[in-house]
Amino acid sequence: MTGTGVLAEARTPTRGLRRTSGAGRPAWSAFVVVVAVLVATPVLAVVLDGIGSVGDTAPPRGIVAMVLTTLALMVGVAAGTLLVGGGLAWLVTAYRFPLRNVLVWLLVLPLAVPAYILGFVFLSVFDVSGPVQSALRAVLGPDVWVPEVRSLPAAVLVMSLSLYPYVYLLVRAALIEQSAGTYDAARTLGAGRGRTLRRVLLPLARPSLAAGLSLVMMETLTDFATVQYFNVQTVSVGVYLVWKGTFDFHAATQLAVLVLLFAVAVLTGERALRGRARYHQQGGRGQGLQPERLRGARGWAATALCIAALAAGFLIPVLQLLVWAVGEAGKSGVLTDPRFGEYLVSTLLVASVTAVACVVLSVAVGHAVRISGGRIAASAAQLTTFGYAVPGAVVGIGVLIAFAAVDTALERAGVPGGTGILVTGSVLGILYAYVIRFLAPAYQAVDASLAKIPPTVTFAALSLGAAPRRILARVHAPLARPGVAVALMLVMIDAVKELPIVLLLRPFGFTTASVWVYELARENFWEKASLPALVIVTAAILPVVVLVRQARRAETRGRAAT
Amino acid sequence: MHPRPLIAATAGLTVLTAALTGCGIIGGQSADLQIYSARHYDLEGAFGQFTDETGITVEFISGDDAELLERLKAEGADTPADIFLTVDAGNLWNAARQGELAELDSPVLEDAVPEDLRDAQGQWYGLAMxxxxxxxxxxxxxxxxxxxxxxxxxxxxxxxxxxxxxxxxxxxxxxxxxxxxxxxxxxxxxxxxxxxxxxxxxxxxxxxxxxxxxxxxxxxxxxxxxxxxxxxxxxxxxxxxxxxxxxxxxxxxxxVNISGAGVVEGSDNAEDAQRLIEWLATDGQNAFVDGNHEYPVNPAAAPEPLIAEFGEFKxxxxxxxxxxxxxxxxxxxxxxxxxx
CATH class of the missing domain: 3.40.190.10 (Periplasmic binding protein-like II)
Incomplete structure (x- = not known):
């Protein structure tokens, strides 16, 4: 195939290049393996612990129900985010309507509101003692029937509203990144606009859709705070229930292994959904997909749809938090807390270091996989993403176990006191655990971008004598830029919201906004928790703003180039 | 991303990590006593009062009991913690069973805390009920x-x-x-x-x-x-x-259930740690329990007025x-x- 268009190598999947010569490539393979080992060690420590104690304790009662509930929740949230995220991505890409240019970016904002905060606000509004039901009772009498609020469907709704931006972002990026030539070719061959969308553009967006959905499902899998509000007992809830209820960490790790199996299923499903197809975009200039203008009522209907999603996932919860925060300030007479700034800084500092580290590693790993070829690197790269499917507290304990082992080894080797400093809880430990946990979203986003580079490009660079390092700097990294921007943002937001790891590993005197929320929320001081919750939302909005500005510039540049 | 940004990113990462290290956030304690606490209610007030009275400084981190206990176990003898403060008698019992708490010999505590609200071996003592x-x-x-x-x-x-x-x-x-x-x-x-x-x-x-x-x-x-x-x-x-x-x-x-504390087995300041627990069970009872409307375990201390209105109970x-x-x-x- 030459010229513009798509290379769909369904029959002969190209896993990078077959190993030829060049001393650099085994080294790149080894690099991926080292990263994978570093990421997998703490997780593995926990898995071994779990497997080692199988048989000592009986599985908890109700395990089958937990597995089924987990399945139902994951499928439900996947469907929900597909509908909302995929639908909105298509809407803003294929059509023009009032306020579209602003809404395109605003629709990302629900990502800044952690699902557990959205869940709580949802309950405070819709639960028995909330304003909605109180009003209904006042109007229709005390026995009015209302749907069960603490239920699986409500949990699916709340989590879909909170997580849809993952799908939205990746699908939108995929639709935009597709070469104009592909679209033009289909149109030239006589396909209508709608048909081209359905038959060419959407299938080409499949890998990104799969990546987005797998992130959503893993996020759903490891959540334990939101689901508990809704009385939904997933396997992750089971991990905590067993751990805290029976005082048996080993029994809990067995369930954690079960969570991990779900993750393997998700990742396998993702690969199946991608199919063996590798879609690579080749250059080509042309008009590409021009959004169609929706006029009149249809245009405003589209606007209303976007605003509804934005309101449910962002505006209403933030407004409620603001109302609480102001009310609380009125009561105590203090508007700001002196700790506000300190916690914001430590939150952002840790989140940005994590984001940069994850992205640098992801680009390097993605590059290495393409340079070295071979299954080892590819499988090792897959391994680096498992941390996302392990509940945060389990990753944290894995890091503790690993650090303690290093400490013991050092002491044995004659270093007095070993690393002591590492074991006593440190920001370094937090960063390590964060990278383990959040390498997946970074790698998924970067890899989705890299996947569109035809191997022939890499091959051409190699055959022209470029060293792998040069290819990384001049070919792979620049071409992965859209993915890098998304990856930075996803990891930063995830890291800002993260709680169990920082709670477990933090040293004395180190507090983030999420810990602050936790300390208040745990004691049900929800009104007091609204201020720190707003700090989290603010901290999560910052990367969104940066990304939006960058993406806007890139799009303007792109338009100018064609 | 051209080579320079890539190098810049890596360099920036190193600098930031170094900055975090420099801030002393990577480990390092500054107070006389370190506490792992699964109890969150206004601890600052009680500990501040203790420091005023004794000159012994206290710092704490809060967390979940099960996680903090796993952290204690992983840290072993190197743990910076001197006191484990937690909620629920089951958690105290479990920490003692796992060998994380030291046995105290304290006539003060035996006198202040009713027998069923403390461990027979002196590994933990209830402080709030x-x-x-x-x-x-x-x-x-x-x-x-x-x-x-x-x-x-x-x-x-x-x-x-x-x-x-x-x-x-x-x-x-x-x-x-x-x-x-x-x-x-x-x-x-x-x-x-x-x-x-x-x-x-x-x-x-x-x-x-x-x-x-x-x-x-x-x-x-x-x-x-x-x-x-x-x-x-x-x-x-x-x-x-x-x-x-x-x-x-x-x-x-x-x-009823309790919040309580024990001295951590690996503590390097067990003497001051015991002193703090003794203070919390005696002079510090009201400072420790009143903010959260809990009952003092020490019969010599009176419950705060609001819960006193609930009346006495068996x-x-x-x-x-x-x-x-x-x-x-x-x-x-x-x-x-x-x-x-």
């Missing part, structure tokens, strides 16, 4: 309806059908209450009680405050609550239409070993009964 008892909406319930001997079990009676609200099965409060019922009545009888609650269509709530609001709103008639949530909500809203009933006063007494003797040992069974029983 909460009661888990029945709360109700006085417009919907006549307190004479309650069984005065077996109040908790009495809620399984069909006359309460559709009127009950309780906490979820994942809550430690629910679990330790059920563990104490198993201890009191045996597993079979306890299972029947919980099945009775379920048969009464008990409404499950995610936290105690929501529960109180539901009773106040009239959507539940009766609930089981920790007394201090009622006190706290009353302090904010004196018109709250919820009353408290002391459970099982003619029987075994009202179910408490069920606390059997920490039963709470700890039977907790797993309670979890299993709740699942068997279909209690969510």
């Amino acid at each position: 909460r009661a888990r008892t029945v709360t109700y909406n006085p417009d919907a319930v006549d307190p004479a309806e309650f069984d005065t001997t077996e109040t908790y079990a009495g809620l399984a009676d069909p006359k309460w059908k559709g009127r009950l609200c309780m906490r979820d099965a994942t809550s430690a409060y629910t679990q330790s209450l059920v563990a104490s019922l198993i201890d009191l009545h045996g597993r079979e009888e306890a299972l029947k009680i919980v099945q009775g609650w379920v048969a009464n269509d008990v409404e499950i709530m995610g936290n105690d405050v929501l529960l109180l609001e539901a009773i106040d709103a009239g959507s539940c008639d009766v609930g089981i609550n920790n007394h201090y949530y009622l006190a706290r909500t009353l302090a904010e809203n004196p018109d709250l239409n919820v009353d408290l009933f002391w459970a099982s006063q003619e029987g075994a007494g009202t179910h 408490r069920m003797p606390l059997n920490a070993e039963a709470y700890g040992d039977l907790n797993a069974e309670a979890v299993d029983l709740l699942a068997e009964a279909g209690y969510k």
Whole structure:
């Protein structure tokens, strides 16, 4: 195939290049393996612990129900985010309507509101003692029937509203990144606009859709705070229930292994959904997909749809938090807390270091996989993403176990006191655990971008004598830029919201906004928790703003180039 | 990304990490005593007062009990912690069982803390007490309806059908209450009680405050609550239409649980650590418990005025070993009964 268009190598999947010569490539393979080992060690420590104690304790009662509930929740949230995220991505890409240019970016904002905060606000509004039901009772009498609020469907709704931006972002990026030539070719061959969308553009967006959905499902899998509000007992809830209820960490790790199996299923499903197809975009200039203008009522209907999603996932919860925060300030007479700034800084500092580290590693790993070829690197790269499917507290304990082992080894080797400093809880430990946990979203986003580079490009660079390092700097990294921007943002937001790891590993005197929320929320001081919750939302909005500005510039540049 | 940005990113990363290290955030303690605490209520006040009186400085990190205990275990002898402060007798019992707490020999504590609220070997001491008892909406319930001997079990009676609200099965409060019922009545009888609650269509709530609001709103008639949530909500809203009933006063007494502390086995300042625990159990009792409306464990200290209004009550003797040992069974029983 030459010229513009798509290379769909369904029959002969190209896993990078077959190993030829060049001393650099085994080294790149080894690099991926080292990263994978570093990421997998703490997780593995926990898995071994779990497997080692199988048989000592009986599985908890109700395990089958937990597995089924987990399945139902994951499928439900996947469907929900597909509908909302995929639908909105298509809407803003294929059509023009009032306020579209602003809404395109605003629709990302629900990502800044952690699902557990959205869940709580949802309950405070819709639960028995909330304003909605109180009003209904006042109007229709005390026995009015209302749907069960603490239920699986409500949990699916709340989590879909909170997580849809993952799908939205990746699908939108995929639709935009597709070469104009592909679209033009289909149109030239006589396909209508709608048909081209359905038959060419959407299938080409499949890998990104799969990546987005797998992130959503893993996020759903490891959540334990939101689901508990809704009385939904997933396997992750089971991990905590067993751990805290029976005082048996080993029994809990067995369930954690079960969570991990779900993750393997998700990742396998993702690969199946991608199919063996590798879609690579080749250059080509042309008009590409021009959004169609929706006029009149249809245009405003589209606007209303976007605003509804934005309101449910962002505006209403933030407004409620603001109302609480102001009310609380009125009561105590203090508007700001002196700790506000300190916690914001430590939150952002840790989140940005994590984001940069994850992205640098992801680009390097993605590059290495393409340079070295071979299954080892590819499988090792897959391994680096498992941390996302392990509940945060389990990753944290894995890091503790690993650090303690290093400490013991050092002491044995004659270093007095070993690393002591590492074991006593440190920001370094937090960063390590964060990278383990959040390498997946970074790698998924970067890899989705890299996947569109035809191997022939890499091959051409190699055959022209470029060293792998040069290819990384001049070919792979620049071409992965859209993915890098998304990856930075996803990891930063995830890291800002993260709680169990920082709670477990933090040293004395180190507090983030999420810990602050936790300390208040745990004691049900929800009104007091609204201020720190707003700090989290603010901290999560910052990367969104940066990304939006960058993406806007890139799009303007792109338009100018064609 | 050209080579320079890539190098810049890596360099920036190194600098930031170095900055974090430089700030002393990577480990390093500055106070005389370090505390791992699973209790969060205004600790600063009590510890500040202790420092004023003794000159011993204190710092703490809060977290979840199970996680903090795993951290203690992983850190072993290198742990910076001197005191483990936690909620729920089962957690204290478990920490002692895992060998993480040192045995103290303290006449002061033996004198201040009632025998059932401390470990026989001196590994931990209760410092604050909460009661888990029945709360109700006085417009919907006549307190004479309650069984005065077996109040908790009495809620399984069909006359309460559709009127009950309780906490979820994942809550430690629910679990330790059920563990104490198993201890009191045996597993079979306890299972029947919980099945009775379920048969009464008990409404499950995610936290105690929501529960109180539901009773106040009239959507539940009766609930089981920790007394201090009622006190706290009353302090904010004196018109709250919820009353408290002391459970099982003619029987075994009202179910109580404690917050308590022990000196960590690997502590490098055990002497000061013991001094702090002794202070908390004596001069510091009110500073430690009043902010959260809890009862002092030391009979010499008076409860704060708001909870004093709830009146005196007979408490069920606390059997920490039963709470700890039977907790797993309670979890299993709740699942068997279909209690969510």
